[in-house]
Amino acid sequence: MKDIPVLKSFDTVEYALGLMDDFKLKHLPLLNENTYQCLLSEKDLLAIPSSSITIGEPVMFAPSVREDSHLHEALAIITRYGLSLLPVVSTEGIYSGAITRDKLIEALSELCNAEAEGSIIVLEMMPQDYVLSDIARLVESNNAHVINLLSHTDKDTGKLLISIKIDLEDASPVIRSFERFNYTVLYHFMEKGMVDDVLQQRMDELLHYMNM
Template identity: 25%
Template sequence: MQAYEFINNLIPPLKLSDKTGMALAWMEEIRTDILPVVDQGNFLGLIREEMIFDMNNAEKLISEVQLDNQMCWVYSDKHIYDVLRVGAEQHSNVVAVLSRDQHYLGVVTMEDSIAAFADSLSIQSQGSVLVLSLFMTDYSLSEISRIVESENTKVLSSFITSDPLDDAKIKLTLKLDKPELRHIKATLERFGYKILDHYQEESGISGEEDRIGNLLRFLDI
């Protein structure tokens, strides 16, 4: 799940000597609105379609454009989570990937990152999703897993998000391998856990669009 594994080789880098008109042609060809700019193997930033349109001069060189997102990059050995984090912080649909000696290797798209993240969370597996609210000091995944497993259910994956209403609390999202949640919810509540929400998936759901859609829904809790 390292960044270099998800480099999209269909997105080429621009050079400073390239013209903005060529950049627009490439964007149209590969159906993107953003491209990386590289000089002698060094990542310089990103150029966006709207920036070129604002200039209204297809003959201008890339070197004459003030580039965006000079810090929109990760090292090649960083986890795909870091790609998602940097992309979100930089408000960019692509993130550059650099070697440890700062050499440009390529870019990873947010679409590919989300698909990889969905795989890591077992989104494609049938089951259900449960969202708990608890204090960080009370968090013990091993204890929660033990309770879930007492109902003959497995925790396939989990992740934590902060509670915007209470800094001391977290939201714990669990992906479970069983669609039926009634007994699990009752057992967790008996042990004092507060359940915020749940999603019971229907059988037959498949495909990349459904998986990514489910992931985004789960993250937007």
């Protein structure tokens, strides 16, 4: 996104905090000409004794992604540091824009085919039992296709939770196949309109986690 404001060393703390408030962001990039220098946080600015002084050129951490980076990399950095946005730079360090947390969620939703019709099946298994080709083969044996697959390890049990979205609204035949081959079907969603609601809930949970 190129409409995100940027800061310069001669901007005042008050001005920077005002921009953050206007754009509902907790972070803004600091540039020197067009070169990305660092990412300033609201917390950093509030720690400065006077809001009337200029920002200067603080030496701070400068998280970023390249223009050709995958969404997963951006998600990992935003989550790790609890960022509201992440600068995008060229290989030469030239600032080209920023991706906000909200826009990242939208992009992930599109990547996950959240709007596509279908059903969701959640399997539970030990990590050593996970074989993607076996899961796909059982789905395809019922004239269905895997259109999205997400995995998550339950920290309490150590088990792997596999969320599979398939292009069948009635997933009963696929569920029966999984159960016949001793897969644990933890739960499933087949009501029309339910699938997108569930994926949206998962995205909301991810957004909540990234806000912590």
